[in-house]
Amino acid sequence: MRTIPRSWLFVPGDSEKKLLKTPETGAHALIVDLEDAVAPSAKANARRMTRSWLEAHKRQITMRKQARWVRINAVDSGLWREDLAAVMAGAPEGIMLPKAEGPEQIRQVAAEIYELEQRNAIPNGQTRLIPLVSETPRAALTITAYMDASMPRLAGLTWGAEDLSAELGASRKRDEAGQWTDAFRFVRAQTLLVAHARGVWPIDTLYADFRDEDGTRRAAEAARADGFAGMLAIHPAQVPLINAAFTPTENELAEARAIVEAFATNPGVGALQMDGRMLDQPHLKLAKATLGID
Ligand code: COA
Ligand code: MG
Numbered sequence: 001m002r003t004i005p006r007s008w009l010f011v012p013g014d015s016e017k018k019l020l021k022t023p024e025t026g027a028h029a030l031i032v033d034l035e036d037a038v039a040p041s042a043k044a045n046a047r048r049m050t051r052s053w054l055e056a057h058k059r060q061i062t063m064r065k066q067a068r069w070v071r072i073n074a075v076d077s078g079l080w081r082e083d084l085a086a087v088m089a090g091a092p093e094g095i096m097l098p099k100a101e102g103p104e105q106i107r108q109v110a111a112e113i114y115e116l117e118q119r120n121a122i123p124n125g126q127t128r129l130i131p132l133v134s135e136t137p138r139a140a141l142t143i144t145a146y147m148d149a150s151m152p153r154l155a156g157l158t159w160g161a162e163d164l165s166a167e168l169g170a171s172r173k174r175d176e177a178g179q180w181t182d183a184f185r186f187v188r189a190q191t192l193l194v195a196h197a198r199g200v201w202p203i204d205t206l207y208a209d210f211r212d213e214d215g216t217r218r219a220a221e222a223a224r225a226d227g228f229a230g231m232l233a234i235h236p237a238q239v240p241l242i243n244a245a246f247t248p249t250e251n252e253l254a255e256a257r258a259i260v261e262a263f264a265t266n267p268g269v270g271a272l273q274m275d276g277r278m279l280d281q282p283h284l285k286l287a288k289a290t291l292g293i294d
Helices: 016-025 040-056 058-064 080-090 103-119 162-168 182-198 213-226 238-245 250-264 281-291
Strands: 007-012 029-033 067-071 094-097 128-131 156-158 201-204 230-233 272-274 277-279
Touching: 007 016, 007 238, 016 029, 016 040, 029 040, 040 058, 040 067, 040 080, 067 080, 080 094, 080 103, 094 103, 103 128, 156 182, 162 182, 182 201, 201 213, 213 230, 213 238, 230 238, 250 272, 250 277, 250 281
Parallel strands: 007 029, 007 230, 029 067, 067 094, 094 128, 128 156, 156 201, 201 230
Antiparallel strands: 272 277
16 A cells, blocks of 8 residues: 655755755655745756766665655656756656646646656556646636546645736735635635545645744644545644644554444444434545554
């Protein structure tokens, strides 16, 4: 069974210092960024550094179970093919595609990855893909297109608020109570629903104010409570908060075990009661998910 990475830490691809720090961050997955975190003049250098980092951390990172992902530049940037050609030599676990416009772009990138897997002796289909599905208004309105299209490399869906808010000219993303405003709630819900409908990981977006520990913790707890499989991060300080939020408590584990046991001792029974609570198949499904089984 593939274990689900809960914390996904972005690391600028041109920062040697930050790349060197990655093993001690505790992030389940690292996303080395070649896109918005890298200035246009530094793109070529970032590609080279990212490739060396991928190669250097191949063994070490696998042992620590830190997945190595790379965010390439968008399809309309004119940079993505060169990005891919450079980083595929380091055999990353996956590629994140920013400003994704739908399944057609995923297929285009997947076809290029196929060629590069062959050239680099990487098993065909090993490299996974995660699109950022919400960075333009049009993309945000067509997230459901990811539901049924054939995209065997698709590992998950994630979304971002920064680019969309710039496109909208929105001066705020959250209201006075700290809740996402309508456009962002819409996108977040669609990302969650479509990923579940398709059976891939829904990954919640980052909490931008990384010095705000309470805010990050609340966002991570909300992500898990709402059904996301993981969450993006931009600073190492956010990683333990996300990992903790996605770790079931002792009480949750005990209750989940009790539910699974109750059904196991009543085979063939669809609904039963435990301490005056009705339990049926959705409860069993949730309990198994909490225990990480099935
Ligand atoms: N990955 C790895 N290490 C990181 C890191 C990251 N994303 N962010 C910070 N660090 C390191 C710093 O290098 C510093 O190391 P040191 O203690 O050895 O000096 C330490 O963690 C503390 O960092 P801090 O001083 O608090 O922050 P900073 O000013 O160095 O960096 C940011 C702040 C926002 C620039 C940085 O967190 C960052 O680059 N984040 C990712 C940005 C990104 O990739 N964006 C694209 C997706 S939206
Ligand atoms: Mg961006």
